[in-house]
Amino acid sequence: MKVIIVGGGLSGICLAHQLEKNNISFRIIDQGINHSSKVAAGMINPMTFRRMIKTWRGDDLIPCLQKFYSEIENKINARFFFQRKLRRAFASQHERDLWMERLEDDAYNNYINSPEKDAPEFLNAPFGNGFINTPGYIDAKAFMESNHQYFQEKQLLEYAQFDFDKLDISAKTYNGEQYTHLIFCEGFKGEDNPYFGYLPFKNAKGEVLNIESETFNKSEILNKKCFILPTEYGDFKLGSTYAWNTKDPSPTEKAKTDILENYKLLSSAKIKVTGHEAGIRPAVADRRPLIGEHPTQKGLYIFNGLGAKGYMIAPYFAIAFIENLLNGKELDKEVDIQRFYKKYFLPKNSI
Ligand SMILES: Cc1cc2nc3c(=O)[nH]c(=O)nc-3n(C[C@H](O)[C@H](O)[C@H](O)COP(=O)(O)OP(=O)(O)OC[C@H]3O[C@@H](n4cnc5c(N)ncnc54)[C@H](O)[C@@H]3O)c2cc1C
Incomplete structure (x- = not known):
């Protein structure tokens, strides 16, 4: 062969x-x-929050990827797989209700935790928030x-x-x-x-910003309408967008504006944009x-x-x-x- x-x-x-x-x-x-x-954020998120269900085949994919990436790290003597917690700020009362339903469902035992009593001050979470168990992210x-x-x-x-x-x-x-x-x-x-x-093919362009912030916790990914991912380099990734029917892989001002608009729904903490990247997801x-x-x-x-x-x-x-x-x-x-x-x-x- x-x-x-x-x-x-x-x-x-x-x-x-x-x-x-x-x-x-x-x-x-x-x-x-x-x-x-x-360009990818490389997040491993076992949930699809829109419908508050497990991601497709997540029960098979997650144990497999943990072993696979760890083995590669050892084989090639590199580090790219990092642990993080993932905190979701509920987008609505309906989403919180779904979260509570999943808490009662054994199929979600590995993923969902009881809602947190409090939210960090910088987080816009009027409906509460909770943690999802995730192995973390791959530094792409x-x-x-x-x-x-x-x-x-x-x-x-x-x-x-x-x-x-x-x-x-x-x-x-x-x-x-x-x-x-x-x-x-x-x-x-x-x-x-x-x-x-x-x-x-139904390729989907995506854009992410690099930001600096004194506020966010360096061990948690935050998620609501957008995500904030702490990187190993002390900054954060903020994203992302979806755009179809384009083959132009360059960053756009529109996507930057959209990301920053979405960010306002997650937090009002001061951030400084230090970078902007775009990519095209090979989707179907x-x-x-x-x-x-x-x-x-x-x-x-x-x-x-x-x-x-x-x-x-x-x-x-x-x-x-x-x-x-x-x-x-x-x-x-x-x-x-x-x-x-x-x-x-x-x-x-x-x-
Ligand atoms: C903004 C953004 C955020 C993302 N975030 C996440 C995330 O958080 N979690 C997650 O799991 N996934 C994420 N993804 C998705 C993930 O990046 C993709 O699913 C994955 O990287 C696709 O990999 P690929 O190898 O199939 O394609 P690509 O990465 O596009 O690689 C294709 C390669 O083929 C080469 N190539 C193409 N044509 C030729 C040719 N004719 N000759 C020689 N070489 C060629 C190119 O040079 C390229 O290196 C994100 C993607 C984007 C854009």
Whole structure:
């Protein structure tokens, strides 16, 4: 087995580690510009607050990611996985009521705690607040830089743009190099891929601010309408936004204004904006990852569509995908691109 991974973002890196663990020969080609994995806040949030339910597959994803990231930290001798508490200020009485309902539900024992008696002075929480148990967050920049360094030193990462003209699918070669599996992990650029662009990408641009503050607690993530995440460098990330139908990855004044408006709902503490970044989340119409082999071009695969919670999702499905390639273990139907064959692939190609 000889694998070429196109894309060295979170997806490509997680697959690479899983291949290495299984002693499979691989290399990564990355064009050296990253617009999502490096910008991400990297939060591991087991709840979807809007409906106050557990995040999709959270019970499987969380134990898996804890082991996965800790193992990588040890393997490559780096630190990027940090503990934090997550404090939610309830957005309404209805949300507080839902929180109380979940408290009575055994399925939420691992995640939800009784509401706090008090709120910190700086927090705008007229309906109260409470803590969610989370393993913390991944420092995205530290993750990307340390992993790139690791694979570069092993000469398994090449910085280059993948050139489709050099791909010979029938001979299974790229630029003359034989492969058995070519896995596309191109993030939002996947929608321009000539073989997988038919899939229903619904990419979502997101922006975050870096802020300084003397007020906030350095061990807690705060959440209500926006989030404030304390970083390892003494500052905080404040975000984020969602915008569709754009491929422009540069920061905008509008998003900055929106974030600061949302911030006012969370706190009135004085902050100083010191940075502003934007990225594009590789998201999908049905909000599930895109994993599997091309319907007709054997040897071509995709691992993409990690959406807004990539740092949660990637480890579990990287393991599942490599299991599928090595041992034929069936992919979860919810993530397998087969779910789109009839609707998006067959009609277009049968004309
Ligand atoms: C503002 C923001 C906040 C976020 N916050 C969180 C969060 O708190 N928690 C969380 O879990 N997730 C978060 N995410 C989501 C997370 O960042 C993504 O799900 C994840 O990073 C996607 O990783 P990826 O590797 O699939 O894509 P990308 O990170 O986009 O990587 C794709 C890589 O492919 C390479 N590439 C593309 N085309 C080619 C080509 N033709 N040739 C060579 N290389 C190519 C690019 O250079 C890039 O490095 C956030 C995202 C954003 C934008």
